[in-house]
Amino acid sequence: MKSNNMKAWLYLIPAILFLGIFMVYPLVDVFIYSFEEGYNFASQSFTGTGLFNYSYVLHDPYFLQALKNTLILVVITVPVSTGLALLISLGLSSIKPLKHVFQTVYFLPYVTNTLAVGLVFMILFKKTAYTDGLINMLIQWFGGSSVDFIDGPYWAKMFVLCFYTIWIVMPFKILILTSALASVKQDYYNAAKIDGTSALRTFGRITLPMISPMIFYLIITGFIGAFKAYQDAVALFGTDLNSAGMNTIVGYVYDMLYGDSGGYPSYASAAAIILFVIVLTITTINLMIRRKNVQY
């Protein structure tokens, strides 16, 4: 037994070393930086320790804007994309002809480069000197007045960002949910049919509980993914997100490290730790809800 234990540790060493060097050490390092005031990479020096970095970040209007943007993005995109993906998956699993064609079509955004998709969205939404963009042309067709979605009002920009994020994350969710739906045995549906269960009740009492582990998985990863959003915003609004007012928390961290206002690793670390705490809290809450509801 004891020698077996030794062997087990021996096998684990490569993974532990790798994770330790590339994950645990940087995390700890970031944590330390976040308490060191005015840390400088070049000279490896700092002026003092304390909570000043956190205080600065939490009072920085750019950070607050980024926090607000991120929260709106999370609250809107996670439920909407999961719900839509569930509807589409249900549709996909109830049709027979063309099922695979549709599955492929729905999966295409997943294999398409984010920046390329961003370009397509620009064409759809951006106002230029020559054209108002496809969406605006549609709005005008129906008698509305055109809106500048890329450089215009905040809600318009937020709408495009949410729309884009939902579109990008849906394929993966559809993929997971269609396979989850397919794994529910036909016998359960037959049993329900024999008992005269209505379609709504079959969905609520049988299908949904059966696939609930997968739905929770998607919600948790969806939350984490949305909190870490950055490249979607860049794809749509360019790299100067602060002036566009569309920055996200990760974008703020990046800007603090390398951006135009760059060179403040201490502030970046503090912002990163704040994000980490938020994500950790949300995930813990999610897991607690899951434990209460998914039980078999």
Place this chain on the structure above:
Amino acid sequence: MKVVLDHLTKKFVSRGKDKRDIIAVNDFNFEIPDGKLIGLLGPSGCGKSTALNLISGLEVPTHGRIWFGDTDVTDLQPENRGVGLVFQNYALYPHLTVLQNILFPLQNLKGKDKLSKEVMKEKALEAARLVQIDQLLDRKPGELSGGQQQRVAIARALVKTPSVLLLDEPLSNLDARLRLQTREEIKRIQQETGVTTIFVTHDQEEAMSISDLIIVMKLGVIHQIGKPQEVYDDPTNLFVAEFLGTPPINVFAGRVSQETLYIGEEAVLPVPGISDQEVWAGIRPEGFLLDDQGPFTCQLLRVEVMGRDISVVSTHSNSKTDKAIRSIISTDNTVDKSSKTVRFSLKPHKVLIFNKETEERLYFGQTAAKTEG
């Protein structure tokens, strides 16, 4: 309620390249009397489950009608037929407790059939008591043994007091000991409720032991319907004879000449009434009598003492399959194990003769007189 199948046929259209349709159920015509336990028996892939699904309404027949009593239910949805179905793997909802599982069918009732919570609970408890799981109501199916899950599934099927109970391979997921116990249990529940019950099985022993009637089928066609013992003693063709009985019937290539059955060169039995022809001769294991002067000689392989009786294993060059011939004789006999051969005389009513081409039964002597009279 009696169940009548009238020219019932189910064809599955082929999606493969060969374009051959599969006829899973071919022109079923029979009547199941009210309150009986019926075993639908056949090798796997013979269309038993399809027949069951047709009766339950999960499948729609290609031709023919299904009657429950005086009602034509062919076009009714499953829930309007009043059937209870127990699935092979039980299909219990894993996220619901035993009680919630049993309540599930009742909660679906709408309109004037809607029951109050108390009545539902009472009915569910009644069903649970019937199958003796009333102390397990708060468990999840995953925490139950196979036999207990089976009972829950039966309770769920019975809770709406169906007029017909259908069981799909009810014992196949249980171990040998539990299987024996559960089949008695099914018989008891069926007798207590008096519900017409049809169960599907590929295990002939299962079907023989508890059924009031068995229906033997193969490749979508019914071969014989009757009381288990009658079907065993008096099969209409070689398939039925070979399918029923453990150990199975021993089949030999033989011929009838001048109303005498020959196996090899030996004249083993007089068979009055059968014209001269090539035949299959089936001899039940219990049809052999150890007899030093007997007409039938086999090469002795070994003797297995089973306690209750002796099983003599031997070979014969005319055996239909190359399998050893198994004959069961009482322990009063002693077999000379040093001898290379063993001689038998045969019990005439345990010898079944079949046409070599059609494999239909050929009757002789008393059995011929009985069937004709």
